[in-house]
Amino acid sequence: MDFSLYKDNFSRFGLAKGSYSLAYAGTNKLFYFKVLQGMTITMEDLDPKFLDIDERFSCGFLTPEELRLFAEDESCEMPPSFVEDALSRGDQCFGIKEGEVLASYGWYSVIPTPISDELELHFNGDWTYMYKGYTRSSHRGQRLHAVGMALALEAFTKQGAKGLISYVETSNYRSLHSCERMGYRNFGKVTIAKPFGKYIIRAQKACTPYGFYVKQIAGESNHSAPEPGYRDKQGA
Template identity: 45%
Template sequence: MIVQQLIQKSQTKIRKNGLSSAIHQLLLKTVNVFMLFKILRGVTLQKVDETFLDYPSHLKPMFLSEQMMRHYARDPVNEMPESFIEESLAKGDQCFGIFDGAVLASYGWYSRQPTHIDPPELFLHFSPSFVYMYKGFTHHDYRGQRLHAIGMNLALKHYLEKGYQGLVSYVESSNFDSLKSIYRLGYLNVGSIYLIRLFGRYQSFTSKGCEPFDLALKRLV
């Protein structure tokens, strides 16, 4: 029965993402039995999609003030624990949200400083010409309304007007659903970051495409 379930699960993954993606995921899982190994796909968004700048009149997009962040962090539905808020505010990060009345329907976080990833000992560094987009969230009652895309393009428009060249982000290579989603949003793949932890020590390597964006993993000194 267990073997049959595993076969069915594998067949579902192959139908959904293709054979090469299923093999890629299997190889990563196998390697990670012995050591930590991740491949992060670096992506960038530098052009606003005008189709996402229109939104229903009852919605209100804006950058959240510190007081608003702390207020909405009290509700666990919003997935913003107090520890996360404290760290993000200390770095000067900004949260761009879309409100439906008093409901925080969607948000995304934007940083101009190195930001820790998983594992938390490491930080993603990037060029000061770009803004790092992370932690996108849409309230379950508002999913399917393209709010994430609307908020991100409005935030991108703001940062472009401030003189930045665009947004950067990353997605783990095995997260095929997220990769498909960001490519639909217009993000372009710029290269990969390879992360290894062996005998308790981290090593990371970047492909040439990451160099113009200064994308790299480093420990915070």
């Protein structure tokens, strides 16, 4: 276990949160365990500073042709199988490029989306689900992922969506803080445990208005599961 992250949690977020993150990781050594903090953001909640981006970058939804090209670059961390699966569901990818380099991206869906090989996230279709956010290591620290989300939020809102819906694991304090800084609002949690080979999944009542719950995918899944809603690696 890499303790540097937990040391950072203790130093930045205090004893209680540091202890929780350590206990959370320890539980996952025993069995699959996740607590997902559901959250939304609208244009009214968004801090408008995240709509500003340096002119050296170009932004927009990536075409299937672009995505298949970037999928061949392992540094982009979206393999061809994932891209084809996401495109088959109608998902879209909003990217930020510097020249021909894909600096940052995030994926967006309006239908139930796999979060693992065995689990699928459901949500109210009035919202657009944001997942698999990533920024290339050379471009981290510039809040590009947050800017990409803000610009995607603006675009989806113009198309009629209420806003973006996503989640962060409750032990991921850095991402929770980044989301709060943008203007995300937390609503409820979903707890997932698999202690004896069988899933136990519970959603808080606060998740109901958002249609936010996790369901086990029946039978064998051929989907390439995406990464969670908001990744810590993007350096937003």
